[in-house]
Amino acid sequence: MEYELSEQEQIRRNSLSELNNIGINPFPSESYPITHTAKEILDTFKPDSTGFEEVSIAGRIMTRRIMGAASFLDLQDSTGRIQLYLKRDDICPDEDKSLYNTVFKRLMDIGDIIGIKGFVFVTQMGETSIHVKELTLLTKSLRVLPIVKEKDDQTFDAFSDPEIRYRQRYVDLIVNPEVRDVFVKRTRLVNTMRNFLSGKGYLEVETPILQPLYGGAAARPFKTHHNSLDMTLYLRIANELYLKRLIVGGYDGVFEFSKDFRNEGMDRFHNPEFTQMELYVAYKDYEWMMNTVEEMVERIALDLHGTTKVKVGENEIDFKRPWKRYTMYEAIAHYTGIDISAMDEAQLRDTCQKLNVEIDESMGKGKLIDAIFGDVAEPKLMQPTFITDYPVEMSPLAKKHRSKPGLVERFEAICNGKEICNAFSELNDPIDQRKRFEDQLELGKRGDDESMVLDEDFLRALEYGMPPTAGLGIGIDRLTMIMTNQPSIQDVLFFPQMRPEKVTAIAVATDEEFVAKGIPAEWVQVLRKAGIKSPEDLKAANPNKLLHDLSGLRKKLKLEIPSLRIEDVKTWCE
RNA sequence: CUCUCCGUAGCUCAGCUGGUAGAGCAAAUGACUCUUAAUCAUUGGGUCACAGGUUCGAAUCCUGUCGGGGAGACCA
Numbered sequence: 001m002e003y004e005l006s007e008q009e010q011i012r013r014n015s016l017s018e019l020n021n022i023g024i025n026p027f028p029s030e031s032y033p034i035t036h037t038a039k040e041i042l043d044t045f046k047p048d049s050t051g052f053e054e055v056s057i058a059g060r061i062m063t064r065r066i067m068g069a070a071s072f073l074d075l076q077d078s079t080g081r082i083q084l085y086l087k088r089d090d091i092c093p094d095e096d097k098s099l100y101n102t103v104f105k106r107l108m109d110i111g112d113i114i115g116i117k118g119f120v121f122v123t124q125m126g127e128t129s130i131h132v133k134e135l136t137l138l139t140k141s142l143r144v145l146p147i148v149k150e151k152d153d154q155t156f157d158a159f160s161d162p163e164i165r166y167r168q169r170y171v172d173l174i175v176n177p178e179v180r181d182v183f184v185k186r187t188r189l190v191n192t193m194r195n196f197l198s199g200k201g202y203l204e205v206e207t208p209i210l211q212p213l214y215g216g217a218a219a220r221p222f223k224t225h226h227n228s229l230d231m232t233l234y235l236r237i238a239n240e241l242y243l244k245r246l247i248v249g250g251y252d253g254v255f256e257f258s259k260d261f262r263n264e265g266m267d268r269f270h271n272p273e274f275t276q277m278e279l280y281v282a283y284k285d286y287e288w289m290m291n292t293v294e295e296m297v298e299r300i301a302l303d304l305h306g307t308t309k310v311k312v313g314e315n316e317i318d319f320k321r322p323w324k325r326y327t328m329y330e331a332i333a334h335y336t337g338i339d340i341s342a343m344d345e346a347q348l349r350d351t352c353q354k355l356n357v358e359i360d361e362s363m364g365k366g367k368l369i370d371a372i373f374g375d376v377a378e379p380k381l382m383q384p385t386f387i388t389d390y391p392v393e394m395s396p397l398a399k400k401h402r403s404k405p406g407l408v409e410r411f412e413a414i415c416n417g418k419e420i421c422n423a424f425s426e427l428n429d430p431i432d433q434r435k436r437f438e439d440q441l442e443l444g445k446r447g448d449d450e451s452m453v454l455d456e457d458f459l460r461a462l463e464y465g466m467p468p469t470a471g472l473g474i475g476i477d478r479l480t481m482i483m484t485n486q487p488s489i490q491d492v493l494f495f496p497q498m499r500p501e502k503v504t505a506i507a508v509a510t511d512e513e514f515v516a517k518g519i520p521a522e523w524v525q526v527l528r529k530a531g532i533k534s535p536e537d538l539k540a541a542n543p544n545k546l547l548h549d550l551s552g553l554r555k556k557l558k559l560e561i562p563s564l565r566i567e568d569v570k571t572w573c574e
Numbered sequence: 575c576u577c578u579c580c581g582u583a584g585c586u587c588a589g590c591u592g593g594u595a596g597a598g599c600a601a602a603u604g605a606c607u608c609u610u611a612a613u614c615a616u617u618g619g620g621u622c623a624c625a626g627g628u629u630c631g632a633a634u635c636c637u638g639u640c641g642g643g644g645a646g647a648c649c650a
Binding site: 006008009011063066069070072085087088106123125156159160166174217264265343374412 | 585586598601607618629645
């Protein structure tokens, strides 16, 4: 058995063995010296500059323009593309011209990784290029890259199939430089945040991903099992309760960039695993946290774009401080004209009906208010806006409002119609916290399968005393989407979650295996063309249809072999 | 989970009311020592996602399955 290869894949494998035969290792192991990157050369080289007489650079061949004994090619390294000029008599100074004629022209391809040494110059067309004196194959590429062409900033044949882009991100990154840039920006965003928080003296920590109880958010968890402890474990949906334990332990400020996991639906804002940054700072409240978020996010925009203004889709979003602030009730009143602040559950249900907000039986007061807000206000909030003072029912970990009964000291920042962070003055009264958990259990009994579970150890920690604390969770993926103007979470995750791919490699039987079953050798290739890849396939085939197919192929391919009779085909198929 | 669009060569896409598939790039062979979507000539390359059905005949029509996108439902 062997695997079926496309014509071009077979040609590249042949090139590979030919390279081996003439003594060129297609996968050498030595380091290759690199003196410059493409970007360095393009940025700094001037026709009269010195220091570019001997450069050494490595990368992937992206295009080739061969003109007989001279060629131009574009080399791509991690910083960009630079044109190479290759002359036969330069890389082959002796009689033997095979390095150019055979190795370069015939055995190398677009996608191969090479190292070159040469000098920098400017072509007659004015493009900074490298005149190659020495060429080394560093890695042979056996798969054909998608070919993307560009002229005058117009892209032709863009590699755009989302399925292949996400499944084979490596290809996406090779041929779509703007994709590589998105992920560079993502890392810069994280670094800016980390420097900002470390600079204030907060401690970056790590807490368990595998948790015996999931808590800190309302969501369905992924469940797994530990064999030697023989116990159920959950992948964390949040790390809130662990970070608060650390505040109890005496740290002033802790934060963690945490991969969290939620077993919910997927769409362009949700991936089952996603990243949050959670921050807890002792002796602060949510007012202080709002100012901190503003400052941090504004700095991110400045670090990434040099300005507070960021283009997102059709809109321009300005992260300049201060941001607008609405209480939740104000926001709803602002967009509907209805004041819900004094309504009870029944009145809220009426209002939902009036506003065409879909609800169900299991929803308590908190969820009803959230449903109204999510429908009428959230999608309309484009510029960064703080929404404050949420109902107590939907915020079981937030502290009761200092002056407004029934509310908690909580805020979310909404931007481009989506939540980007969630924060509160943390509840540190263990008696109140226990009661809130018990209310959640009550909701769970009503059918809310995302209500929180009671964490006794967390309550014990609170009983020792947690100082007044401000807490924050900020969605890194969504913030990255906004900061890099990407419409889908899949575009800011290297490897977004996908259903498994179908196996694409098809096993193919050798000629001998067919002949052993009594098939004449001259018909084996024809059978393969007809879709019969192994003798087993014959058993499943319809002899009449197969005869029809084979006769058609015989005619099409103009084969000089005797025609078939139905009896022959029937015997093959037995 | 529902609706909707899509799946054809390595890539980007054509393919009409059913008659065994075409183009550009890429590839092969040849020409060409400043090209840049290089150019010119010749050639090869397909399980038309998969499985059924209708039909003399299906890439095309019907049903189902798989995979993907979008919208909703759900989800702070």
